[in-house]
Amino acid sequence: MIGGDEWWVLLIKIVVVVLGLVTIAAYLTLAERKVSARIQLRIGPNRVGPYGMLQPAADAVKMLFKENTAPSNRDRLLFLVGPSLAAGAALLSFAFIPLGINNWFNYQFHWDVGHANVGLLFILGVSSYGVYALFLGGWAANSKYSLLGGLRASAQLISYEMAVAFALIGAVIIAGSLDLEQIVHAQQGAWFIVLQPLAFLLYFTGAFAETNRAPFDLPEAETELVAGYHTEYSSLRFGLYFLGEYVNMVVVSSIATTLFLGGWLPIFPFHPFDWIPGPLWFLGKVAVLIFVMMWVRWTFPRLRYDRLMSFGWKVLLPLGLVNILITGTVVALRA
Amino acid sequence: MLSDYAPILVFLGFVLLFAIGVPSLSAALGPRKPSPAKDLPYESGIVPRESARRRFSVSFYVTAMLFIIFDVESIFLFPWATIVRQLKVFGIVEIGIFIATLLVGLLYVWRKGALRWD
Numbered sequence: 001m002i003g004g005d006e007w008w009v010l011l012i013k014i015v016v017v018v019l020g021l022v023t024i025a026a027y028l029t030l031a032e033r034k035v036s037a038r039i040q041l042r043i044g045p046n047r048v049g050p051y052g053m054l055q056p057a058a059d060a061v062k063m064l065f066k067e068n069t070a071p072s073n074r075d076r077l078l079f080l081v082g083p084s085l086a087a088g089a090a091l092l093s094f095a096f097i098p099l100g101i102n103n104w105f106n107y108q109f110h111w112d113v114g115h116a117n118v119g120l121l122f123i124l125g126v127s128s129y130g131v132y133a134l135f136l137g138g139w140a141a142n143s144k145y146s147l148l149g150g151l152r153a154s155a156q157l158i159s160y161e162m163a164v165a166f167a168l169i170g171a172v173i174i175a176g177s178l179d180l181e182q183i184v185h186a187q188q189g190a191w192f193i194v195l196q197p198l199a200f201l202l203y204f205t206g207a208f209a210e211t212n213r214a215p216f217d218l219p220e221a222e223t224e225l226v227a228g229y230h231t232e233y234s235s236l237r238f239g240l241y242f243l244g245e246y247v248n249m250v251v252v253s254s255i256a257t258t259l260f261l262g263g264w265l266p267i268f269p270f271h272p273f274d275w276i277p278g279p280l281w282f283l284g285k286v287a288v289l290i291f292v293m294m295w296v297r298w299t300f301p302r303l304r305y306d307r308l309m310s311f312g313w314k315v316l317l318p319l320g321l322v323n324i325l326i327t328g329t330v331v332a333l334r335a
Numbered sequence: 336m337l338s339d340y341a342p343i344l345v346f347l348g349f350v351l352l353f354a355i356g357v358p359s360l361s362a363a364l365g366p367r368k369p370s371p372a373k374d375l376p377y378e379s380g381i382v383p384r385e386s387a388r389r390r391f392s393v394s395f396y397v398t399a400m401l402f403i404i405f406d407v408e409s410i411f412l413f414p415w416a417t418i419v420r421q422l423k424v425f426g427i428v429e430i431g432i433f434i435a436t437l438l439v440g441l442l443y444v445w446r447k448g449a450l451r452w453d
Contacts, residue, residue, distance in 0.1 A: 010342055014349050022353075067365045068358075072374035073386070080358070088354035095346050114342035121413060122343075143376030144387045155395050158402040165409040172416040231377055236361035240354065306452035309398070313450045317405070318441065321434050324412065328419050332427045335420035 013113050021091055025246035026056035032294050039298040066235040074232070075140040082137025083230075083237040086244035089129035090251060096122050097254045098181045100264035100278030110181070111264075111279050119180040120172065123255060124165060127210075130248065131157045134212075134219065137241070138229030149228025152305060153212060153219035159312040160209035160216075166320030167206060170199035170327045171259040184263030191262040198323050200260040202316055204289075207252040209312065211245060214297040218305050253289035254282075261285045397449050408437055 005013070030045065030052060037044030045052035070079060096119035099111035116122060131154050138150020172178060174195055175186040186192075193200045209216040220228030230241045257263060262285075264278030303311070376383055415422070415430050422429075444450060 005342070010345060014342075014346050017346075018349055018353055064361050065364055065366075066361070067367060068362050069373045071376040073376075083358060084354035087357075088350045091350045091353070092343075092347060095343050113346050114339060116339040139388075141376060142387050144378065144383075146376070147387045147391070151391055151395050155398045158406070159398060162402065162405045162409055165406075166412070169409070169412050169416045172413065173419050176417055176420055178413065178417055226377065226379070235358075235365055237358050239361075240358060309452055310450055313401075313441075314445065318438065321438060324416075325431060325434055328416070328430060329427050331419050332423050335423055 010113070017094060017113055018091060021094060021247050021250060022243065024250055025243050026060060028246045028249065028290065029059070029242070030055050031290075032297075035291070035294045036298045039295070060239070063236050063239045068235045068237060069232075070234075071142055071232055073142050075142070078136045078140035080237075082133050082140060083233060083240035083244075085129060086133035086137070087240040087247070089126055089133060090244040090247035092129075093123050093126040093251050094247070094254065095126075096120075096180060097251070097258060098184065098263065099282045101181065102278070111282075112180075115179070115181060118178045120168065120178045120183070120255075120259075123251070124161075124168075127248070127251065128161060130244065131161075133241075133244065134229045137233070141229075141232035143232050145226045145231040146229050149219045149225045149231065152225075153229055156209055156212075156216065156218060156308065156312075159309060160206045160316070163312055163316035163320055164203055164206035164210060166317065166324060167199045167202035168255075168259060169320075170196045170323050173324070173327045173331050180258050180263075183259055184265065187262045187265060188269070191260065191265075193260040196260065196323075196327065198319065199327075200256070202320050202323070203260070204256055206312075206316060207256065208293065208296065209308070211248045211252055211293075213249070213293060215300040215303050216308055217297075217302060218308055221302060249290055249293060250286065253286045253293070256289055257282060257285040261289075392452075394452050401444060401449065404440070405437070408433075 033055075034044040034052070036042075045055040048054040048058045095113040096115060097112060098115065098119075101111070102109045134153040134157070135150045138146040138148075138153065141147075171183065171192045174192060175183040177183060177186070208214075212219050219225075220230070225231070230238055233241060264282045266273035266276060266281055376387065411433070412430070415426060419426055
């Protein structure tokens with residue numbers, strides 16, 4: 001027994017989660033290209049396989065056989081650490097996210113790799129490692145574009161990390177727990193997006209900055225910084241940064257689903273909605289959020305960097321603190 | 336319980352295997368044709384004159400310092416958030432003073448111009 005599972009159950013879970021996340025991330029790149037194509041009245045990738053369905057596989061194979069070029073005066077160790085850390089931190093932060101609970105023949109099956117009473121803190125902590133990945137990778141390359149991209153990325157990520165944490169506290173106050181499964185159970189009456197609309201809005205806005213996506217994609221603003229922190233990366237090292245970015249999209253959408261959209265709970269708690277299994281509800285909600293993120297990216301122009309930073313510090317942060325105070329007061333007085 | 340984290344250790348092992356194995360695989364499979372031009376960092380076609388590791392804007396340092404202050408505060412807020420119902424009015428008054436202090440601090444750095452980028 002490891003945690004709550006037999007060792008072979010845990011092994012299957014881990015393999016499914018790692019391969020599943022990588023596959024989902026690969027197909028999100030295709031989805032992104034298809035969505036952007038639709039928005040810009042193009043067709044998008046449609047040559048490799050039916051509807052371009054094999055495009056991600058073709059991209060992966062191509063990247064695998066490309067040369068690893070790198071500037072010769074780089075910091076050799078940190079240059080290698082950057083991409084691995086970016087993908088690793090993103091994958092690891094998915095470990096505690098619960099996709100559902102099933103009871104089969106008196107055996108309680110949890111759809112997650114592990115569960116702990118401070119699951120939310122663990123996710124916040126591990127995803128912070130992504131900052132190191134972007135900054136170390138950008139600094140190690142010894143290229144001006146990379147350095148500027150890395151600097152911008154780290155300043156942006158740490159600024160919005162607080163805004164995001166403060167937004168999540170609103171939901172934690174109502175649930176009274178940091179255990180992600182208990183937070184979902186607490187939403188059986190009403191999803192927290194109903195009780196905490198402001199917190200959801202703050203979190204989701206901050207999530208765009210946390211995943212470096214437009215309109216907050218300043219770290220890799222191609223018109224000024226070429227490709228930002230991964231300018232000097234090629235082959236699958238670049239692929240790992242890309243993978244980390246898309247896995248991060250899945251992670252932030254999963255956190256938003258767990259804390260605000262009722263996790264694996266169906267929209268209405270009666271037939272026929274509860275015939276659909278919980279994990280499918282969860283993935284469906286995540287898919288909707290990811291689609292919104294893509295939709296926003298291809299709709300809004302990029303912000304200026306000073307506006308981005310002042311938006312985080314002067315709007316999201318104070319609003320988050322005020323939200324915590326109001327929520328805490330209401331909950332404490334009603335207890 | 337500490338044993339709750341045992342699955343995470345196993346998971347970490349697999350993630351490391353993936354994150355280190357994948358770039359090694361591509362390094363082994365990819366071609367290797369070094370040339371002086373490939374060794375230079377990309378600067379839109381201009382030959383780089385100096386190292387990229389120079390001084391950068393002080394605003395980045397200020398942001399990092401402010402981050403430390405406010406991020407530590409969020410660690411104090413999480414335990415309180417889980418037991419709001421037990422602490423009742425006492426907790427509200429305490430955290431109200433705490434958050435008010437924070438907001439005054441934020442207002443101070445704001446007025447001082449520490450959040451300005453130009």
